[in-house]
Amino acid sequence: YQELGDKESLGLTPLSNPTFSSDRELYQAYQRWVASSEAPSLFMLLPSNSHWPFYFPPQDALFPGQERVARYKNSLQHQDRLLGEHLAWLEREKRLERTIVVVVADHGSYFDLAGEAGTESPAGLLEHHVPLLIDHPALRGGPGVEVEAATAHVDLAPTLLALLSRRPAPPAWQGLSLLEPLPQRLVFFYQDFADGRLAASDGSWVYTWNRASGARDQVAWPGGSQQAASTSAQSRLETFFAYQLAELQRAR
Numbered sequence: 671y672q673e674l675g676d677k678e679s680l681g682l683t684p685l686s687n688p689t690f691s692s693d694r695e696l697y698q699a700y701q702r703w704v705a706s707s708e709a710p711s712l713f714m715l716l717p718s719n720s721h722w723p724f725y726f727p728p729q730d731a732l733f734p735g736q737e738r739v740a741r742y743k744n745s746l747q748h749q750d751r752l753l754g755e756h757l758a759w760l761e762r763e764k765r766l767e768r769t770i771v772v773v774v775a776d777h778g779s780y781f782d783l784a785g786e787a788g789t790e791s792p793a794g795l796l797e798h799h800v801p802l803l804i805d806h807p808a809l810r811g812g813p814g815v816e817v818e819a820a821t822a823h824v825d826l827a828p829t830l831l832a833l834l835s836r837r838p839a840p841p842a843w844q845g846l847s848l849l850e851p852l853p854q855r856l857v858f859f860y861q862d863f864a865d866g867r868l869a870a871s872d873g874s875w876v877y878t879w880n881r882a883s884g885a886r887d888q889v890a891w892p893g894g895s896q897q898a899a900s901t902s903a904q905s906r907l908e909t910f911f912a913y914q915l916a917e918l919q920r921a922r
Contacts, residue, residue, distance in 0.1 A: 697717075701756070720745045725748070727748065730744055770805065773802070773803040777800065802821065817848050819873055820872055820873035821857065829848045857870065859871075
């Protein structure tokens with residue numbers, strides 16, 4: 671890449687500024703930047719309105735009340751509107767036909783029964799079970815493909831490489847292309863909101879290890895089978911988690 675830009679170079683209002691309002695400003699800046707060049711480019715937009723305090727304009731207030739869960743849903747409605755407007759802009763500008771669009775979340779949100787934001791759901795399911803949508807010009811108009819196996823964010827790079835060049839990912843890459851049948855595997859994630867739990871899932875169950883207390887837990891993945899992990903699988907996971915913990919401590 672010849673240039674790396676951020677919100678300052680785009681002329682955006684810093685997020686720390688209390689006057690910052692809608693992510694519409696982010697999309698508008700991106701559109702100005704895209705319109706100024708025909709060179710191939712990669713853009714990663716990080717809208718923030720669906721983070722606390724969950725901003726949304728009045729026209730997107732579909733859910734009444736000011737409780738956090740209502741504000742959260744309204745902020746998602748706002749994000750959905752902005753994304754739809756942006757895709758319509760790409761189509762009008764004849765750019766959608768040569769653009770791969772990826773929609774993914776960094777994490778979800780957990781609310782307790784009272785509608786208040788919590789720190790962790792059981793085994794981190796609600797925080798880590800997030801949407802992933804990939805829209806490619808060659809795939810539009812067809813039935814689409816739904817991947818039911820466990821996936822991870824590290825799968826994005828090899829998937830995009832396959833869509834752009836049809837080349838396989840280098841062996842050193844951790845992820846797998848979602849265009850190919852996925853083998854049975856574990857995906858790992860780390861949760862540090864409260865107790866710093868390490869977890870792994872194969873799409874049927876989630877096994878967690880609290881690195882602070884040593885407590886272990888096992889929870890069925892939503893829509894997965896109730897098959898429990900074998901003792902040997904648990905032993906392998908604990909060995910892996912211990913290695914990851916050592917690496918984290920070494921890096922710090």
